[in-house]
Amino acid sequence: MNLQAAGDVAPGIGRAERRRAAPWMRATVAVEHVSLTTVEHAIGVTRGDDEGAGDVPSPVRRRLDCRRRAERMDAAIAVKGPAAGSVLTKHDGTSDVESAPVGCGRGIQIQSAEGMNPAVAIERHAAGRARCGVGRRGHLELNQAGKEEGGHQRRVCLPGMRHGPVADCIGWGVSKPPSLHSQRMSSVAVIGAGYVGLTTAVCLADLGHRVTGVDIDKTKVIRLRAGEPTIYEPGLEALMAAMLKSGRLAFTSDYDDAIPDADFVFIAVGTPPGRRGEADTVFVKQAAKRIAGAMKKTMTIVNKSTVPIGTGNIVARIVGESLRDEIPFHVVSNPEFLREGSAIYDFMHPDRLVFGSHDEPAARAVAGLYSKLDTKILITDLHTAEMIKYASNAFLATRISFINEMARICERVDADVKVVSEGMGMDRRIGPLFLEAGIGYGGSCFPKDVKALARMAETMGYHPELLDAVMEINLDQRTLVVEKLREVLGGLRDQVVGVLGLAYKPNTDDIREAPAIDVIENLLQKGAVVRAYDPKAMPVLKAQMNTIQYCNDPYALATGADALLVVTEWDEFRQLDLDRL
Ligand SMILES: NC(=O)c1ccc[n+]([C@@H]2O[C@H](COP(=O)([O-])OP(=O)(O)OC[C@H]3O[C@@H](n4cnc5c(N)ncnc54)[C@H](O)[C@@H]3O)[C@@H](O)[C@H]2O)c1
Missing domain, CATH: 3.40.50.720 (NAD(P)-binding Rossmann-like Domain)
Structure with missing residues (x-):
């Protein structure tokens, strides 16, 4: 872990500002890695400042305290400063400093330059939760609930973020998502039975859930019910046959057959290019409306279609406006990264899974559906999750x-x-x-x-x-x-x-x-x-x-x-x- 030196972080700011900015540059902006060695390193560096580096005014006692507590933890934190190119501004003469990597668009406020300690006060919480403050407004949490399963979750919450609890997190990961739903069978509906929807339905059934695939194309549904895949994908036909036989997979063109009992509804309909190249979300909106029309109980709507940033909010609005009764629901973005031609393999062996929501528990619950998969998980806010999909595809195309x-x-x-x-x-x-x-x-x-x-x-x-x-x-x-x-x-x-x-x-x-x-x-x-x-x-x-x-x-x-x-x-x-x- 390379803790960046204050001086090489922020081009364009003068020496005095650098000196003053130094403490928070060492503050936690992103969790990079979790290991005991790393926290010792990170905190060791902080302690080194106290022993003579000079330009960081820091409360030694609290840091050492922090270190001692950290040593008792099984997971630990590593910290690094804002990326080069960050925009640094000071608020109205106070010592607060605002920093956001160019393009971050969030105005992350990081702690005061005056005497604030970046990594202090790690506290154990009763339920195995450790909390580490990173200043007046932000905190970092290590949740060790997943430890028995061989993994830790960690997230960094920064002050000044716009949305609810999950939006406060710039990222947290779990090697295995602990979740109320992780070990139990859930009832899932998948809207759209194309490349993504059909693969999702078949694979989620294989992971042990009860899945109903819904498609407005009735001919497609008839073929699928008969065990005939409507697309060619290696391994799909055999797995689909096995899942139909197991009784965990069914297909319908009627939302009323699938939605009322579902705990989770995935939207996996097409988002073809519109007239000027923009993504046309008409099918997503139609699906949202029809889900609302058939909803009878609380559920989580999971968007798998690749959609313009903010579509999750639109889905939430449409569902909210179309519901006949007041039924609570959540919207989660879970972009899909599978490749056609190896869709089944990719679904079962993803490089990572991404979940974004305004509601963190909802995102975690969706992550729990995949708990049998051994992969990295990133939970973030809705917009960021939607953007990760576009950015990934654009990078590969580049x-x-x-x-x-x-x-x-x-x-x-x-x-x-x-x-x-x-x-x-x-x-x-x-x-x-x-x-x-x-x-x-x-x-x-x-x-x-x-x-x-x-x-x-x-x-x-x-x-x-x-x-x-x-x-x-x-x-x-x-x-x-x-x-x-x-x-x-x-x-x-x-x-x-x-x-x-x-x-x-x-x-x-x-x-x-x-x-x-x-x-x-x-x-x-x-x-x-x-x-x-x-x-x-x-x-x-x-x-x-x-x-x-x-x-x-x-x-x-x-x-x-x-x-x-x-x-x-x-x-x-x-x-x-x-x-x-
Ligand atoms: N194909 C891929 O490799 C891939 C990979 C990752 C992400 N995606 C994204 O996933 C989404 C789906 O892509 P796809 O390739 O599976 O599309 P697709 O065209 O193969 O399938 C879409 C299915 O949705 C059905 N549908 C449309 N409106 C519906 C509605 N209101 N209710 C029920 N069913 C409806 C259609 O009949 C069709 O069967 C897109 O946003 C795409 O960008 C695709």
Whole structure:
């Protein structure tokens, strides 16, 4: 744990301010790590100040007291200062200092520069709770309730935050979420039985809950009831069959069959791009209204759809306004990070789970539904949870556009982008994933989410320069491949081009925003004759495009073709017999 020195934290403030700001810069802003070693280190540093560092006026006794108490604890705290780039202001001549990383948007008030002690007074509470004050207005809590299960929760509450109890937390995690609900079966309804909803319903049933999937598409419901998955996902069919047989999974198109008994209702309906690229939340709003219409008892509404920031509040308003009786309810954001093609695996082995709410116990209760999964959990406020999803997708999309731009430069300087990417990926700060140059990203998430985030930013008066560049580079990749083909063939008119792969990525039949579609349309426009083959997605494209020829296998596709374009990296294509082609 690196406790930042006061001087290198806040560019733009003078020496005197730094000296005065020093104590709170060591104050707790974010919990980084929980271990006994860390707290000793953190508090040791604080004590070191007392022994001669000089510029931090600190009450030694209380700190040592704090240290002694900390030693008795099984969990401990580590602290670090505000990030570089923080904006520091002082209030009206008092010694209070306000700090927020640029963009934090919250005006976190941190304790007084005068004699306030950042990490003092750790107290044990009766129910195994330890509390550590970080100044006049904030506190840090270590809740050891989950200890028997091998985990600790911790959260940092900072003063000056806007919302209720959970919004007071800038983050707290549990290695296993302790919850009233954690070990018992809950009754869950999942609204929307698409990629996310169906996976969620089947997997929550597998985790032991009683789940009813609700979809307005009656044909879909009939197929699902018969055990026929309406999407292709590895492992889905078998797991769904087992869950239907167990009696823990059912499907309906009637909200009244699913909502009245449910403790938790997940919303997992689509949020497609609107006319100007913004996320269209009409299905979410419809779902909220219909949930309210069928609600009979208190419940928690969990939003899994990717939604513009603040949609959780809108859902709460719609439900509140549409309820016939006064029934208490909570809204929690639980964004989904699964990848199509490995949805079941991803649901069961998430890198992290995120829950955001204005009501902390509600967020914890939702976390409890996943208590059988061994993963990191982040509980935060509603807006932050909604934003984490957009920021994650935008970052991954940025990596893809970045490496594609590198590929274009590599071509010009005679370097091998594959090796460049490998060399970059060896750096732990960079990592190897999402660094493969290719035809760019597609699918139902990245394109629409990056666009929606950019539009949201513009609506809020910020021009999203980087996101715009990411999108532009991505679209150009699709044109570039056709231009290359034109160069190789010396023109495209009447040339027979075979397209290998239609799905936007391997192991799915999803063709939403698939690069193949743009490539095919471009080829057709330039007069080429197009044939296509995909192991799973042909029926889906056939239903909307009849201007191309579909082939039953790659070899039939290659027969008489002037060129083949690999658009989707299905494993099957890696094993093709090139001589036979
Ligand atoms: N597909 C992914 O890989 C993925 C990953 C993470 C997050 N997400 C997000 O999850 C959400 C759902 O995505 P998806 O790919 O599962 O969508 P989808 O289009 O596959 O499924 C949505 C389902 O909701 C149903 N529906 C629509 N309105 C309804 C209503 N009022 N009541 C009941 N059912 C209704 C539709 O009939 C459809 O079956 C989106 O916000 C998406 O951005 C998707």
